[in-house]
Amino acid sequence: MTDGTPGKGDAQIVAASPRPMAPTRLALLTALALGFAALAGVAIGTVAWLSLPSAAPPSSTSGGAIWPVSPTPEGLTRDTALRPVAPAPPLQLTDQEGRPFDLASLRGTPVLVFFGYTHCPDVCPTNLADVRDALKLIDGDVGVVFVTIDPSRDDAAAMKQYVDYYQAGYVGLTGTDDEIRTTAGAWGVSYAKVESDSASGYAMAHTADTFLVDAEGRLRHRIWFGAGPEILAARVNGLATEVLATPAPAATPPPSLPAAASPAASTPSAPTPAPSSEVPSPSPATAVRVRLESTVVRAGPNRIVVTVSDPNNRELATPDVAATFTFRSTDDPALAPVEVQGTFIWVVRGGKAAYVAEMTLPRAGGYDATITLHGPAGRIGSVGFVLVAREQSPTPPIGAPAPSVRTPIASDVGGNLQLISSDVFPDPRFYEHSVDELLAAHRPFVFTIYSPAFCPTTACGPLLRYLKELAPEFPAMTFVHAEPYVMRDMGGRIQPEYEGNGYAWAAWSQAYGIPVEPYVFVVGADGRIVGSFELIVGSDEIRAAIRTATGG
């Protein structure tokens, strides 16, 4: 993610025939197109226009006949569903602010994804207008992601100006030629540079279909260009009620799994891709589903994070919804239940949100937990889940000494931060001091282990950006960022080394025992851990821990 502005003139032809096509091939394609159109009852756009032979429909070359790409009456029943239902292909590129973006960060809302380019005057604005009109017909939030297939001209700045124009919170993604090629390939998107004598320079031919990803991150529909807002909206609104031909491959490990993970987690070799368990509501009357995001639950002081949604996967966590947690020991029912009010936090400001429960569990073992949600209009619902507290946790508990470990700093790499950070805009102040130096100097610090570019969990988000924004508030605090993995220099860009089925944990990740990333540790001047935040953390939580660490 280090070179988001590739040189000009190196656009690629991807998965598409070189143009111009030979007339015979055109004729063949046209015949195929018309045959398909007849079979499927589909309007095929203006393919026929391309065809010069007389086999083409009447007066197609004269421009007198137009085959519309616009919606057809049968459009609403046209099958756009993708089967079998499978997770959406990877979509990890650079957003219009120059930040790493992962489609997983939009988990919890359906997302419309389409590919195009900013110099595109007709197709892309038509798609954007259709999507905008569709959103008016859809209940609930929908993410909109526009991916350029013309990275030579569309750098992050161009994407920003383009999507900002729509003022609708759209995400505009770009990347290197390689990244775009890989991403497009994974999504089954073709594109090709088409040279012409137009004053506009080259044009890009590209797959203009719109992809619909459901709230659980599964690719559900591929909707043809020109389908129109009604069909787009119908597909989004139909997600919840649609019968899936194949059962969803949802990760449903036993609820106790995260907390009861094998002791190997304390000497991690690979991150768990999906550290959360999903527990359906035990009662059909309740409409709340909970997802335990935390992987570490221990006897003693705990901080656990959950996300909640309704059965349609709409997020229920909002700033005006209160969450109350109750934990009852199943090993010793005589113990008084622990009740605690959850704290609302944003995972992505204005987007994904979660609740944090901070409580002390009296003993190791199983707990029946309940979350009850109350909104402004009263009780929303309740859901139970089970968790298992371990005797010990792989990460150092609050109050324990922070492990002294050498972390990479700018001077190790001659100031080239891109060799030690996958952050697109690394803040030099985060790479000035190593953890061992700070401990030796008795200076408090915030230690973040996170890979903006390679974070594999659903909790990945703009964490590092938030920390960079927050850092200036605390001049007495030193901020340290380290990639969680052993990184390899791939010609100026770093990539994690593999080990087993995952990335190889770096020495500092192992020293801190983290089973997943991101992790943020706040350490006091006495070298003891004051705050330990797994996966999801609110800015206010960090602020509070920093105040404790600095005695403020």
Place this chain on the structure above:
Amino acid sequence: MTPARRLTRLGGLLIAALVVASVAAGCSSGGGTADVKVTDAWARASSAVASAGAAYMKIENTGSAADALIGASSPAATTVEVHETVAMGSPAPDASGDGGMMGMQPVKRLEIPAGGTVELKPGSYHIMLIGLKQDLKVGDSIEITLTFEKVGEIKVTATVRES
């Protein structure tokens, strides 16, 4: 009176002025005259950043000879061309990919058949405004001069709207 109607009237006046020329040209294609009307002209609201905008309209030829749109210009853009969006690549959209590829190509000569109407619309023919000199804001209008083979120039005013 809607802007579009005003345009039609304006177009009609221009046509009247050019009718002699068009008759002469009309002879070569078997006699008759072309009579071209442009209605419902609109341009899509667009940021100048997008560098290229698009305008759409209906072009009707009520005459007895075919005509053709062969050029365009506008004070709102550096260059104006007629383009067409076309489906390209494998025609069968399917999950394996390669389907649904749309491309664009310049159209040097867009024939308006005698008695026929050609609609310039999203996903099809469009007037491409290359090198926008300003944002196209909803409610604005821009002038576009269309050049036809026979009837010559027709000036249209396209109102800017979202879709």
